[in-house]
Amino acid sequence: VRKYVHNLQSYPQINQIVEGYRQNELIALPTETVYGLGANAKDEQAVKKIYIAKGRPSDNPLIIHIHDKSQLNDFTQNISKEAEILMDAFWPGPISFIVPYKKGFLSDRVTGGLNSVAVRMPSHIIGREILQLTNLPIAAPSANVSGRPSPTKFEHVKHDLEGRIFGIIQAEDVDEGIESTVIDCTSFPFKIARPGSITTEMINDALPNSVVNEKMDIEKPIAPGMKYKHYAPSQPVTLVEGGITKPIKSSVYKDERIAVIGPKSIESLISEEMIFIPLGKNAKDIKGAHHDLYDALRIADQLIDIDKILISGYIRNESTVALMNRIDKASGHNIKGEDEL
Numbered sequence: 449v450r451k452y453v454h455n456l457q458s459y460p461q462i463n464q465i466v467e468g469y470r471q472n473e474l475i476a477l478p479t480e481t482v483y484g485l486g487a488n489a490k491d492e493q494a495v496k497k498i499y500i501a502k503g504r505p506s507d508n509p510l511i512i513h514i515h516d517k518s519q520l521n522d523f524t525q526n527i528s529k530e531a532e533i534l535m536d537a538f539w540p541g542p543i544s545f546i547v548p549y550k551k552g553f554l555s556d557r558v559t560g561g562l563n564s565v566a567v568r569m570p571s572h573i574i575g576r577e578i579l580q581l582t583n584l585p586i587a588a589p590s591a592n593v594s595g596r597p598s599p600t601k602f603e604h605v606k607h608d609l610e611g612r613i614f615g616i617i618q619a620e621d622v623d624e625g626i627e628s629t630v631i632d633c634t635s636f637p638f639k640i641a642r643p644g645s646i647t648t649e650m651i652n653d654a655l656p657n658s659v660v661n662e663k664m665d666i667e668k669p670i671a672p673g674m675k676y677k678h679y680a681p682s683q684p685v686t687l688v689e690g691g692i693t694k695p696i697k698s699s700v701y702k703d704e705r706i707a708v709i710g711p712k713s714i715e716s717l718i719s720e721e722m723i724f725i726p727l728g729k730n731a732k733d734i735k736g737a738h739h740d741l742y743d744a745l746r747i748a749d750q751l752i753d754i755d756k757i758l759i760s761g762y763i764r765n766e767s768t769v770a771l772m773n774r775i776d777k778a779s780g781h782n783i784k785g786e787d788e789l
């Protein structure tokens with residue numbers, strides 16, 4: 449169900465927004481996955497500003513956002529027919545394609561010196577309308593300061609970037625809550641460079657055997673961004689797998705003050721002196737967990753007077769790959785079994 453019924457053409461500041469992008473300013477915009485920090489990808493200075501505002505390492509390339517496939521001809525070449533089949537199957541939507549880069553049209557800064565470029569056509573009604581009205585390729589990383597969780601609410605963007613950028617387009621909370629799937633289409637079969645809500649299974653359903661599901665190598669990530677520490681609150685975070693009842697009890701025994709992040713359904717385990725931040729409706733509500741996770745991590749980060757944060761793990765399967773990837777990172781890969789705490 450779409451909550452966004454705005455007609456941007458009548459949005460009071462729309463001219464200012466479009467003009468801002470054309471003048472190479474930074475403007476955060478909503479997408480269905482997370483808010484993006486948008487800038488004209490053709491302009492060297494505009495793209496440079498993104499890296500400065502976010503404090504982002506310059507070897508970490510950006511995703512180019514488009515509203516129409518015809519824009520691809522300007523800055524990509526030799527896109528395979530398999531990649532095109534998948535674009536047609538999933539766009540507009542939460543998946544980015546890494547394809548061969550054609551130099552000349554975009555600032556080379558967006559690719560961080562690679563000969564490939566990531567591109568995505570978002571489905572968010574406001575995000576798309578902005579892309580249409582500017583008719584520019586918009587480079588947009590997540591609109592957070594580097595190292596913090598991606599923003600899923602207008603307030604998150606404001607908190608991280610107010611005063612550092614030209615503007616933020618205010619919309620409702622995002623639909624999805626985790627960043628797009630990134631699929632590397634520079635060789636066949638394709639590889640998942642970053643898991644997202646579009647799963648390997650969904651991609652292989654759309655085009656059989658187009659993705660190989662290799663175990664992701666943490667030391668040698670395909671997407672440069674995957675190597676950086678991410679989303680981690682300032683207090684120590686432990687990911688607990690295989691049941692959280694015992695660890696909660698043992699923290700009571702040890703007199704530790706804890707915050708617990710986990711599916712709403714474990715609420716009954718939580719005693720009064722603990723803080724509970726729920727994800728989704730229950731342990732099967734993976735979409736809900738995607739939606740709530742980054743806000744939960746931001747809330748947890750602001751708690752004072754707690755000793756540690758426990759995150760309740762989800763059963764690892766095809767549908768939880770993306771969720772557990774983000775939780776693994778938030779815990780700094782500090783993963784414990786239920787008897788280890």
Ligand code: TXA
Nearest residue numbers: 481483484509564565566589590627628671672673674
């Ligand atoms: O959902 C999303 O993808 C959001 C919204 C705003 O569209 N954007 C986003 O961008 O998450 P960012 O910059 O936070 O993450 C982009 C990821 C990084 O891990 C980066 O290393 C990878 O994509 N990436 C970009 N271009 C690449 C390339 N040519 N080769 C390999 N990885 C690339």
Ligand code: MG
Nearest residue numbers: 589590598627
């Ligand atoms: Mg990011």
